[in-house]
Amino acid sequence: MVGLSQKDVLRADQFSREEIALIAKTARRYEEAVARGKVLRDLRGKILCTLFFEPSTRTRLSFEAAMLRLGGQVVSVAEPKSSSAAKGESLHDTIRTVEGYADVIVLRHPEIGAADKAARSTNRPVINAGDGAGQHPTQSLLDVYTIQKEKGKVDGLTVALVGDLKNGRTVHSLSQVLSLFDVRLILVSPPALRMPREIVEALKGRRVVEETPDLLKAVREADVVYMTRIQRERFADPTEYERLKDSYILTQEALREGKGRVTVMHPLPRVNEIETSVDQDSGAAYFRQAANGIPVRMALLALVTGAI
Amino acid sequence: MVGLSQKDVLRADQFSREEIALIAKTARRYEEAVARGKVLRDLRGKILCTLFFEPSTRTRLSFEAAMLRLGGQVVSVAEPKSSSAAKGESLHDTIRTVEGYADVIVLRHPEIGAADKAARSTNRPVINAGDGAGQHPTQSLLDVYTIQKEKGKVDGLTVALVGDLKNGRTVHSLSQVLSLFDVRLILVSPPALRMPREIVEALKGRRVVEETPDLLKAVREADVVYMTRIQRERFADPTEYERLKDSYILTQEALREGKGRVTVMHPLPRVNEIETSVDQDSGAAYFRQAANGIPVRMALLALVTGAI
Amino acid sequence: MVGLSQKDVLRADQFSREEIALIAKTARRYEEAVARGKVLRDLRGKILCTLFFEPSTRTRLSFEAAMLRLGGQVVSVAEPKSSSAAKGESLHDTIRTVEGYADVIVLRHPEIGAADKAARSTNRPVINAGDGAGQHPTQSLLDVYTIQKEKGKVDGLTVALVGDLKNGRTVHSLSQVLSLFDVRLILVSPPALRMPREIVEALKGRRVVEETPDLLKAVREADVVYMTRIQRERFADPTEYERLKDSYILTQEALREGKGRVTVMHPLPRVNEIETSVDQDSGAAYFRQAANGIPVRMALLALVTGAI
Numbered sequence: 001m002v003g004l005s006q007k008d009v010l011r012a013d014q015f016s017r018e019e020i021a022l023i024a025k026t027a028r029r030y031e032e033a034v035a036r037g038k039v040l041r042d043l044r045g046k047i048l049c050t051l052f053f054e055p056s057t058r059t060r061l062s063f064e065a066a067m068l069r070l071g072g073q074v075v076s077v078a079e080p081k082s083s084s085a086a087k088g089e090s091l092h093d094t095i096r097t098v099e100g101y102a103d104v105i106v107l108r109h110p111e112i113g114a115a116d117k118a119a120r121s122t123n124r125p126v127i128n129a130g131d132g133a134g135q136h137p138t139q140s141l142l143d144v145y146t147i148q149k150e151k152g153k154v155d156g157l158t159v160a161l162v163g164d165l166k167n168g169r170t171v172h173s174l175s176q177v178l179s180l181f182d183v184r185l186i187l188v189s190p191p192a193l194r195m196p197r198e199i200v201e202a203l204k205g206r207r208v209v210e211e212t213p214d215l216l217k218a219v220r221e222a223d224v225v226y227m228t229r230i231q232r233e234r235f236a237d238p239t240e241y242e243r244l245k246d247s248y249i250l251t252q253e254a255l256r257e258g259k260g261r262v263t264v265m266h267p268l269p270r271v272n273e274i275e276t277s278v279d280q281d282s283g284a285a286y287f288r289q290a291a292n293g294i295p296v297r298m299a300l301l302a303l304v305t306g307a308i
Numbered sequence: 309m310v311g312l313s314q315k316d317v318l319r320a321d322q323f324s325r326e327e328i329a330l331i332a333k334t335a336r337r338y339e340e341a342v343a344r345g346k347v348l349r350d351l352r353g354k355i356l357c358t359l360f361f362e363p364s365t366r367t368r369l370s371f372e373a374a375m376l377r378l379g380g381q382v383v384s385v386a387e388p389k390s391s392s393a394a395k396g397e398s399l400h401d402t403i404r405t406v407e408g409y410a411d412v413i414v415l416r417h418p419e420i421g422a423a424d425k426a427a428r429s430t431n432r433p434v435i436n437a438g439d440g441a442g443q444h445p446t447q448s449l450l451d452v453y454t455i456q457k458e459k460g461k462v463d464g465l466t467v468a469l470v471g472d473l474k475n476g477r478t479v480h481s482l483s484q485v486l487s488l489f490d491v492r493l494i495l496v497s498p499p500a501l502r503m504p505r506e507i508v509e510a511l512k513g514r515r516v517v518e519e520t521p522d523l524l525k526a527v528r529e530a531d532v533v534y535m536t537r538i539q540r541e542r543f544a545d546p547t548e549y550e551r552l553k554d555s556y557i558l559t560q561e562a563l564r565e566g567k568g569r570v571t572v573m574h575p576l577p578r579v580n581e582i583e584t585s586v587d588q589d590s591g592a593a594y595f596r597q598a599a600n601g602i603p604v605r606m607a608l609l610a611l612v613t614g615a616i
Numbered sequence: 617m618v619g620l621s622q623k624d625v626l627r628a629d630q631f632s633r634e635e636i637a638l639i640a641k642t643a644r645r646y647e648e649a650v651a652r653g654k655v656l657r658d659l660r661g662k663i664l665c666t667l668f669f670e671p672s673t674r675t676r677l678s679f680e681a682a683m684l685r686l687g688g689q690v691v692s693v694a695e696p697k698s699s700s701a702a703k704g705e706s707l708h709d710t711i712r713t714v715e716g717y718a719d720v721i722v723l724r725h726p727e728i729g730a731a732d733k734a735a736r737s738t739n740r741p742v743i744n745a746g747d748g749a750g751q752h753p754t755q756s757l758l759d760v761y762t763i764q765k766e767k768g769k770v771d772g773l774t775v776a777l778v779g780d781l782k783n784g785r786t787v788h789s790l791s792q793v794l795s796l797f798d799v800r801l802i803l804v805s806p807p808a809l810r811m812p813r814e815i816v817e818a819l820k821g822r823r824v825v826e827e828t829p830d831l832l833k834a835v836r837e838a839d840v841v842y843m844t845r846i847q848r849e850r851f852a853d854p855t856e857y858e859r860l861k862d863s864y865i866l867t868q869e870a871l872r873e874g875k876g877r878v879t880v881m882h883p884l885p886r887v888n889e890i891e892t893s894v895d896q897d898s899g900a901a902y903f904r905q906a907a908n909g910i911p912v913r914m915a916l917l918a919l920v921t922g923a924i
Contacts, residue, residue: 039353045655047681058405061383065355065409068381073684075677079387079695089885092892097674097884100907101681268405269397276400291408347661366713369691373663373717376689387695576713577705584708599716 005306008119009127012140012173017180024145026299026308027292034069034295042307043072049102050076051094052129053109058268058290059129059138063106066297070307075101095121104305107131125304133169139267140173142296144181146289147224150263154178160186160218163228163248163273165195170267171228172196175203184208186218190244193234215247219254224263227273250274255281265289313614316427317435320448320481325488332453334607334616335600342377342603350615351380357410358384359402360437361417366576366598367437367446371414374605378615383409403429412613415439433612441477447575448481450604452489454597455532458571462486468494468526471536471556471581473503478575479536480504483511492516494526498552501542523555527562532571535581558582563589573597621922624735625743628756628789633796640761642915642924643908650685650911658923659688665718666692667710668745669725674884674906675745675754679722682913686923691717711737720921723747741920749785755883756789758912760797762905763840766879770794776802776834779844779864779889781811786883787844788812791819800824802834806860809850831863835870840879843889866890871897881905 002018015023033040048067050060055078064074091114098105099122107118108129115128115135130136147154159178161171165187175185175195185203187195190213194200203209212218219225230248235241249272255262266274266286278284302308310326323331341348356375358368363386372382399422406413407430415426416437423436423443438444455462467486469479473495483493483503493511495503498521502508511517520526527533538556543549557580563570574582574594586592610616618634631639649656664683666676671694680690707730714721715738723734724745731744731751746752763770775794777787781803791801791811801819803811806829810816819825828834835841846864851857865888871878882890882902894900918924 037353045653045685047684049677057385061357061385061406061409064383068355068383069353075680075684077673077677087885088887090892093884093886096903097906098677100903100910101677268401269395270401271396276398287404287408290405294408345661365693369665369693369714369717372691376663376691377661576709577703578709579704584706595712595716598713602716 004300004303006123006125007304008115008125009137009300009304010115010119011128011135012137013176014137015141015177015180020141020144020177020180023141023296023299023303024148026303027145027295030069030298030302031292031295039071040069041071042302043067043070043305046072046103046305046307047101048072048074048104048106048301049098050074050078050106050129051098051108052076052078053107053114055079056108056130059108062290062293063127063129063297063301066294067301069294070298070302072301091117092121095126099124104301127300127304130169133167135173136169137173138293138297138300139170140177141300142289142293143174143226143265143267144177145296146265146285146292147263149292150285150288151223155182157223158184158186158221159224159226160188160222161226161228162188162215162218162250164193164230164234165189166193167234168228171226172199174226175199179203179206182207185210186222187211188215188218188248189213190230190235190240192236192240193230213244213247215250216254216257219250219258219262222258222262224265225250225258226265227270228267229271229273248273250278252277252281255283312608312611314431314433315612316423316433317445317608317612318423318427319436319443320445321484322445323449323485323488328449328452328485328488331449331604331607331611332456334611335453335603338377338606338610339600339603347379348377349379350610351375351378351613354380354411354613354615355409356380356382356412356414356609357406358382358386358414358437359406359416360384360386361415361422363387364416364438367416370598370601371435371437371605371609374602375609377602378606378610380609399425400429403434407432412609435608435612438477441475443481444477445481446601446605446608447478448485449608450597450601451478451482451534451573451575452485453604454573454593454600455571457600458591458593458596459531463490465531466492466494466529467532467534468496468530469534469536470496470523470526470558472501472538472542473497474501475539475542476536479534480507482534483507487511487514490515493518494530495519496523496526497521498538498543498548500544500548501538521552521555523558524562524565527558527566527570530566530570532573533558533566534573535578536575537579537581556581558586560585560589563591620916620919622739622741623920624731624741625753625916625920626731626735627744627751628753629792630753631757631793631796636757636760636793636796639757639912639915639919640764642919643761643911646685646914646918647908647911655687656685657687658918659683659686659921662688662719662921662923663717664688664690664720664722664917665714666690666694666722666745667714667724668692668694669723669730671695672724672746675724678906678909679743679745679913679917682910683917685910686914686918688917707733708737711742715740720917743916743920746785749783751789752785753789754909754913754916755786756793757916758905758909759790759842759881759883760793761912762881762901762908763879765908766899766901766904767839771798773839774800774802774837775840775842776804776838777842777844778804778831778834778866780809780846780850781805782809783847783850784844787842788815790842791815795819795822798823801826802838803827804831804834804864805829806846806856808852808856809846829860829863831866832870832873835866835874835878838874838878840881841866841874842881843886844883845887845889864889866894868893868897871899
């Protein structure tokens, strides 16, 4: 029997396919209920604490809206400097205090491993909303949910991950989750920003994985193109950056090279990696992807609190 | 048939007299219900996002309290720096993302035209809570609502607008809305801070408008005196500021020169434009005016979301 | 007939034993209801405004969670700089405006007396959540509630207050409240940081009070040890600080010197005044104490708004 009651959500690779299916099924049900204008009460009387030691408006609002849509309530620490940590309090003590105020805790923290540490400090369910360069598991879950919705399936697809694969938390986690499915991965990055070897080796043990610096080649072969930002400051050689940056801007022209309707995704915020003209394309899924964060996080909140 | 369902609230001059009457009627009904302690549920299950790219505690709290009084819920971005805009995201992308989280968006932004741009980005209703030196339409609506409540009517009144009429967004919008009514306007400002010519010309096409630097003269003739702040930094000549600043402080003595009970208004916060001794005067309406923001914003939220 | 309806909560010493008993009884009832998972609606339709002119995450979240647990709603100003005070508005005007938005106001302010001033400005109940070096009455109420819960009684106990007794708002207020009970107080501080003479004199008029710099001696005699932070910057002589600071770190070894189970309390956040190994001790009550803030503040909110 699959269940997530009282469990923490800490890493993208903690989930089995069965658990991902349960989350997706629950999310779909909530999405339809909200679309019908149904007022839900599954988390009535429950309180979520969003504890953000670094700001992330998008993620915070998405969790808060998810909690409110379920009839729950929210208390929020949106700003690091107003927290007791500024007075020298340990994360352990902060969590022990917050557990007295809330039934479930969503934590964003600049340090890798902070969510694990928080989860060890409390019996309340902790959901990791990003721990530095570490994990951001709910992003990966909504990414897979989006692929499933856009394509009707995940197995059998070719997915291109594009951008700074060396430093990108999002693509590390997503590639791990996708390796649970029968997916062919194309990793598109400049040589200097390739996916870490240990992740690639682990993936190759399970799936077909190709690496290329060529975005256009990937677009031609992929069902899903997952764009991420390339940051200038990651390049040792500025001329290398200048040479490559334009290769990693997805244009309408490039998209037309794809076979059929290519689904374009992006964790947002975008700077200029996807031309705004692409927004009109029926395959441009990134704003739908952001909206999918609500039902997926509703599902997680309801499941870990044991409400359903 | 007058209606505002799914409409945006962007400019003070977008409203007809019929629409203003509908808003006022709805606001009055809500005000009475709240005063009776009735728990309203008209926006149950709905979420408002207050998106403030510059801080404005008063306006934000007023919208949030209005939404909560209607049984709705709120997610909030109160601080500009914690928003994705800091990462280089366009307003269009921010709005496209936020529309996935909320049923109605209240936007405050430092740039003129930002609310119009936001409204074009989404099908969700957008309410402009101030766009730089541009518009602040809900302030004008609550101002007119206040005049109606305090005086029992708007037509036939003489209204003096006092202060920095050149730069004051509030008085620009209010004068436009008042020109829908049979109102005589007295514009009281130093010569250097007169109302822009194009606004005055447009007003004069419809109503009797006088301009004077003399506050006392205006008080003697007006039914309503609408005070605003004069800011030192607006003056090219500091001696001119020193000479004028005291003329624009409303005292009890000046108020006694008025005919009958003069209604004194102010968009707040006040610094020293109205002596605190005036607060005791039965005509001092500025705190009642601030409180009127709740029912007026309740009416707008309920109308634009189509809840009523 | 004891009652708190429409009263302000401004000072720890405003309460009679009967009022403290009423608050504790109400808090106990709420605590049990929440523990049973009951969804309360006592403050349904009511709005709390948390107005924090200086940040205090812990206190703010505790009040907000209390309000939400009662079925009420919250609007919040968590950051001083986003408030209208930054534009030069007086506290009086801010409160007069906020009273239009909320049914009860919780105020945190850096200036002594700010809460009293706020209470004079409005008919809405005002709860003081800390006014500079002044009062923090709800902390004292939850402290007494905690002692009662941990020890089953307050009368007859020996309570040691430890740390910077000169500057500590928390210990000033708590000692005043405890003087309503038959309690023996041991005041433990370095000579330079002793409790102000006027407070000690007032206490001595009613209770047995001893002063000592010796923490271990106090632990041996006390039923309750209330630790607070000692701040380096309070010492004129740094060598004095270096000499004393270790005497005021509560260790497991020291705790074992106590008679029976010593209850250890701390208003939190802790820096290093209590070794983390003490957390495992059954008498370590500080996290339970923090959690007790919820039912005690629920009781206060319900009582002052007249909801019960």
